[in-house]
Amino acid sequence: MAFPTPNCSARDFLLSVFSSRSDNERRSDIPSVTLTFAQSLDGKISGKDGKQLLLSCPESMLMTHWMRSMHDAILVGIGTALNDNPQLNTRLIPEGLRPTSLPRPVVLDAHLRLHVDCKLLNNFRQGTGLQPWIFCSSDSLGARERRSALIAAGAVVFEVSCENGLLSIPQVLAELSKQGIKSLMVEGGATVINGFLKYAHKPYCQGDPLGLDTIIITTTAPILVGDDGTGYKVGFSEEQRNDLPHLQHIRTEVMGKDSVAAVRISHCV
Ligand SMILES: NC(=O)C1=CN([C@@H]2O[C@H](COP(=O)(O)OP(=O)(O)OC[C@H]3O[C@@H](n4cnc5c(N)ncnc54)[C@H](O)[C@@H]3O)[C@@H](O)[C@H]2O)C=CC1
Numbered sequence: 269m270a271f272p273t274p275n276c277s278a279r280d281f282l283l284s285v286f287s288s289r290s291d292n293e294r295r296s297d298i299p300s301v302t303l304t305f306a307q308s309l310d311g312k313i314s315g316k317d318g319k320q321l322l323l324s325c326p327e328s329m330l331m332t333h334w335m336r337s338m339h340d341a342i343l344v345g346i347g348t349a350l351n352d353n354p355q356l357n358t359r360l361i362p363e364g365l366r367p368t369s370l371p372r373p374v375v376l377d378a379h380l381r382l383h384v385d386c387k388l389l390n391n392f393r394q395g396t397g398l399q400p401w402i403f404c405s406s407d408s409l410g411a412r413e414r415r416s417a418l419i420a421a422g423a424v425v426f427e428v429s430c431e432n433g434l435l436s437i438p439q440v441l442a443e444l445s446k447q448g449i450k451s452l453m454v455e456g457g458a459t460v461i462n463g464f465l466k467y468a469h470k471p472y473c474q475g476d477p478l479g480l481d482t483i484i485i486t487t488t489a490p491i492l493v494g495d496d497g498t499g500y501k502v503g504f505s506e507e508q509r510n511d512l513p514h515l516q517h518i519r520t521e522v523m524g525k526d527s528v529a530a531v532r533i534s535h536c537v
């Protein structure tokens with residue numbers, strides 16, 4: 269894939285989007301969250317049986333790498349970590365423009381299924397990536413050997429509560445904040461997008477201590493994947509469906525052939 273020549277317009281787009289975060293809505297005890305993913309025109313984020321698809325064009329993919337460079341940490345679920353074996357780094361930003369600090373990879377992995385030879389751990393061992401942080405279930409007792417193997421391979425493991433295989437997002441965010449993470453980019457996949465959308469629904473303006481400041485940035489590619497593809501679900505509860513979050517439009521830009529839209533979940537309507 270040929271990448272475009274150095275071009276800072278994607279960076280400028282992101283800087284203007286993130287400058288819309290108002291300081292008095294930013295909480296000090298949890299990171300600001302950017303939820304982001306690429307989708308086809310028919311709303312799919314991957315192909316049949318979760319096959320990884322290159323949906324983004326070079327310009328919007330470069331924007332994603334700029335976005336990575338503007339966050340302290342990048343989170344994916346174990347489904348994505350196993351399926352895509354991602355690197356979550358900023359390698360597409362041309363050298364010379366690329367910030368020297370690397371984003372921290374974070375994986376939600378309730379039962380510690382991450383492979384010890386995955387790219388995230390390999391990159392850390394080779395000095396080209398930060399040490400991956402893995403969040404697992406505090407009752408994943410059966411996973412003692414896998415935990416030791418992952419730690420030996422270079423991972424740091426944190427425990428949080430877990431219900432039905434889903435880790436507590438408030439606890440993950442609180443721990444990340446304790447570790448100094450102020451901004452978190454959530455890259456997917458389908459289940460994690462759903463988890464964060466449901467969580468972001470909680471109305472923090474009404475005194476709910478679990479609410480968070482969430483910006484959503486989606487890349488829409490002019491591609492049809494078809495019904496075999498994997499989509500993401502909003503998955504709100506009945507109560508949440510009666511009180512859908514208000515999305516404030518921030519900015520939409522065409523990047524190459526893709527459309528990139530930024531919105532902010534607002535509960536102050
Ligand atoms: N187009 C895009 O931008 C992206 C596409 N993808 C695609 O998404 C697919 C993977 O999606 P999924 O299988 O749904 O896996 P996922 O990456 O969403 O991971 C889901 C798993 O994470 C664990 N988890 C722990 N706590 C959780 C929580 N609170 N909320 C949600 N999950 C939690 C659970 O074991 C759950 O099964 C792949 O096909 C991948 O290619 C992934 C990222 C971005």
Ligand SMILES: Nc1nc(O)c(N)c(N[C@@H]2O[C@H](COP(=O)(O)O)[C@@H](O)[C@H]2O)n1
Nearest residue numbers: 306321322323324332352354355356455
């Ligand atoms: N922005 C974007 N566009 C696509 O077309 C994609 N398939 C993805 N996928 C995400 O990027 C991860 C791969 O990252 P590396 O290239 O290995 O750094 C993948 O796991 C998804 O999170 N994103």
